[in-house]
Amino acid sequence: MRLPAALAALAAALLGAPPLAERLFFTTRPFSPDDTPPAPDYALPSSWAASPLHSQTSASATWVPRGSGEAEAAHAARLDVFWLHPTTYFLGRWNAPADSPTAALVTDSVPVREFAGVFNGECRVFAPRYRQLSQGVQDRFPQSEQRAAMDVAFEDVWAAFEYFLEHTDGRPFFIGSYSQGTLHAMRLLQQWLRTAPAAQTARFVAWYGIGNTVPEAEMEGVLPVCTSATQTRCFISYNAVVEGDTAARDHWHVKGTPTCVNPLSWRQDELLVGKEHHLGAVPLLSSAAGLWRVLLYPILGAPSESPDEGLLTAQCRDGVLYVSDPSANKSVGHRYAFSPGVGLHALDTNLFWMNLRVNIRERAQAFFMEG
Numbered sequence: 001m002r003l004p005a006a007l008a009a010l011a012a013a014l015l016g017a018p019p020l021a022e023r024l025f026f027t028t029r030p031f032s033p034d035d036t037p038p039a040p041d042y043a044l045p046s047s048w049a050a051s052p053l054h055s056q057t058s059a060s061a062t063w064v065p066r067g068s069g070e071a072e073a074a075h076a077a078r079l080d081v082f083w084l085h086p087t088t089y090f091l092g093r094w095n096a097p098a099d100s101p102t103a104a105l106v107t108d109s110v111p112v113r114e115f116a117g118v119f120n121g122e123c124r125v126f127a128p129r130y131r132q133l134s135q136g137v138q139d140r141f142p143q144s145e146q147r148a149a150m151d152v153a154f155e156d157v158w159a160a161f162e163y164f165l166e167h168t169d170g171r172p173f174f175i176g177s178y179s180q181g182t183l184h185a186m187r188l189l190q191q192w193l194r195t196a197p198a199a200q201t202a203r204f205v206a207w208y209g210i211g212n213t214v215p216e217a218e219m220e221g222v223l224p225v226c227t228s229a230t231q232t233r234c235f236i237s238y239n240a241v242v243e244g245d246t247a248a249r250d251h252w253h254v255k256g257t258p259t260c261v262n263p264l265s266w267r268q269d270e271l272l273v274g275k276e277h278h279l280g281a282v283p284l285l286s287s288a289a290g291l292w293r294v295l296l297y298p299i300l301g302a303p304s305e306s307p308d309e310g311l312l313t314a315q316c317r318d319g320v321l322y323v324s325d326p327s328a329n330k331s332v333g334h335r336y337a338f339s340p341g342v343g344l345h346a347l348d349t350n351l352f353w354m355n356l357r358v359n360i361r362e363r364a365q366a367f368f369m370e371g
């Protein structure tokens with residue numbers, strides 16, 4: 001992700017002191033368990049970005065885009081989602097404290113609202129905070145050296161999942177994840193599906209593991225890829241890349257061959273799917289009001305009244321999801337020009353917001369039909 005580098009450069013320019021900015025955003029020290037923040041207690045509301053069991057936490061996951069005709073199901077929902085957030089911690093430590101206020105601000109303002117929120121028509125949203133690996137470490141240390149800190153993060157994810165299973169009374173659920181969260185979700189499923197009792201795994205509907213490399217080979221014997229819109233007990237994954245962006249394509253191949261399910265057809269094939277199947281995108285920060293909206297107005301433009309339909313084509317090829325450039329659209333393209341990170345990473349959910357919304361509903365219905 002280029003965002004922290006951009007932030008560091010900005011801070012350096014403002015402060016005129018590159019070493020200070022470096023120290024703020026990056027650590028040079030090796031991982032040490034002594035520097036690890038304490039584990040969160042998932043009985044506490046402060047350990048959740050969203051949880052219907054902790055009324056203080058669930059506000060941001062209740063958002064739906066204006067003009068989408070969608071509504072939040074809240075307590076009428078028959079299902080739940082256990083959703084793992086991406087990296088939202090940019091300060092100079094290996095693992096974020098689970099109660100980091102800066103991480104919470106970022107997590108709640110966009111990912112939980114706009115990404116996890118896509119589930120809220122069918123599901124109650126559970127999104128744990130956890131001792132995530134910082135962005136600085138991901139940028140500066142080789143992956144082989146990140147393992148111990150990833151283990152710390154995963155320890156929390158596992159504890160949160162156990163709490164979730166125990167407190168959701170046999171209700172069916174999805175797992176959802178994005179970016180760093182997708183790496184933890186992959187490990188969670190590998191561990192849980194191999195060992196859990198059948199009565200517990202029978203509650204699981206499907207996993208939407210978006211925005212990271214999920215090699216099919218690593219899920220073999222664990223969970224199959226979803227190859228149709230109504231298949232259940234399977235997983236969906238994709239990484240959106242603008243047609244021709246080979247650097248982004250190569251990035252997603254570093255950790256193996258990524259899985260690509262086309263969110264315009266929900267098939268795992270290499271057919272180009274046309275704009276007529278695109279049900280609607282919503283811009284990032286689409287719910288932001290006030291100062292944020294004013295500051296970002298030159299980049300994002302006017303708040304959208306309704307999702308932008310028919311904006312792009314999509315095709316799985318080379319393991320990634322090639323899409324036509326959404327920012328090239330003359331009337332609404334400016335809303336999709338803001339994309340820090342690799343390819344269209346930050347927009348993986350928002351570009352397909354309505355397709356995801358409809359598909360979550362279809363898969364939920366299929367699950368109940370199967371009984």
Ligand SMILES: *[C@@H]1O[C@H](CO)[C@@H](O)[C@H](O)[C@H]1NC(C)=O
Pocket residue numbers: 275307308309310311329330331332
């Ligand atoms: C541009 O986007 C709008 C809104 O999503 C859509 O209706 C229109 O067809 C798009 N134009 C082109 C040329 O794709």
